Amino acid sequence: MKLINSSNNSLKNKIIENFSKASSTYDNYSIVQQKVAKNLFNIVVNNNLIFSDNSIILELGTGTGEFSKYIFKLHSNTNTIIFSDISKEMLKKFREKYNWNINIIAIDGEEPSFKDNSIDIIYSASTFQWFLNWDKALKNIYNILKPNGYLIFSMFGENTFYTLKKFMYEINPQYKITKTIIDYKSLIQKLKETNFNIIYSDKELIYQSFNSLRDFFKYQKSLGTININKNSYSFTLKDFYQLNKKYMNKYNEILIDYEVYYFIVKKSLV
Numbered sequence: 001m002k003l004i005n006s007s008n009n010s011l012k013n014k015i016i017e018n019f020s021k022a023s024s025t026y027d028n029y030s031i032v033q034q035k036v037a038k039n040l041f042n043i044v045v046n047n048n049l050i051f052s053d054n055s056i057i058l059e060l061g062t063g064t065g066e067f068s069k070y071i072f073k074l075h076s077n078t079n080t081i082i083f084s085d086i087s088k089e090m091l092k093k094f095r096e097k098y099n100w101n102i103n104i105i106a107i108d109g110e111e112p113s114f115k116d117n118s119i120d121i122i123y124s125a126s127t128f129q130w131f132l133n134w135d136k137a138l139k140n141i142y143n144i145l146k147p148n149g150y151l152i153f154s155m156f157g158e159n160t161f162y163t164l165k166k167f168m169y170e171i172n173p174q175y176k177i178t179k180t181i182i183d184y185k186s187l188i189q190k191l192k193e194t195n196f197n198i199i200y201s202d203k204e205l206i207y208q209s210f211n212s213l214r215d216f217f218k219y220q221k222s223l224g225t226i227n228i229n230k231n232s233y234s235f236t237l238k239d240f241y242q243l244n245k246k247y248m249n250k251y252n253e254i255l256i257d258y259e260v261y262y263f264i265v266k267k268s269l270v
Helices: 009-021 032-048 067-073 088-098 132-146 162-171 184-193 212-223 235-250
Strands: 056-060 081-085 103-106 119-125 146-155 196-210 253-265
Touching: 009 088, 032 067, 032 196, 032 253, 056 067, 067 081, 067 088, 081 088, 081 162, 081 235, 088 103, 088 146, 119 132, 132 146, 132 184, 132 212, 162 235, 184 196, 184 253, 196 212, 212 253, 235 253
Parallel strands: 056 081, 056 119, 081 103, 119 146
Antiparallel strands: 146 253, 196 253
């Protein structure tokens, strides 16, 4: 497995650290991610895309392989498939799970180190929400795709955890609802500005319920997605109980909302 150093960024290092720690528990808790992966697979199938068996395929953000199994279904006769993730521990778990004869590389998905015009298809499921610099990331992805190459991805949108963040702000305005993920319209605009032709785009809301906030935060920790934003306001125990009460009064459960974007785009010839 080849390791390419990612940029020396404290937030990105925190992302790597959290996902590496969660590599052993991720599969037991990635219920929403599994659903999103299956949805993305069905979208690809329903769009009747025609792929060559000679295609060179790259997956960004492989993780433990939730979407990778669908890539093999879509490209069962393709010889060159490269699986990548920013976390070496996630890739190690992926290899242990499937034991395939596969190409694995540890890279930062925002800075994939491949030659220009070298990849036919790039897949990614539930990863791009971690991008810190969208302009740079899309430019890099565009450059390594061949002309008419496909970028096919899903990602969590800006309204993920909206109700949770709204309740937290109502309890304590020190918790600001900061925009950390690109919104749907802005993403479409950036894709067009990067000279991608949009073949398919859609978004949906997925809901997940928990018996308590404690269960929810345990769930997030087991996925590696908690405490990544170091600037977020830390709730007190009193805040925690008030938040739990708000949920129970309104929903009688902890109802978590996820916004998901789905895209199929194609590199323009120009």
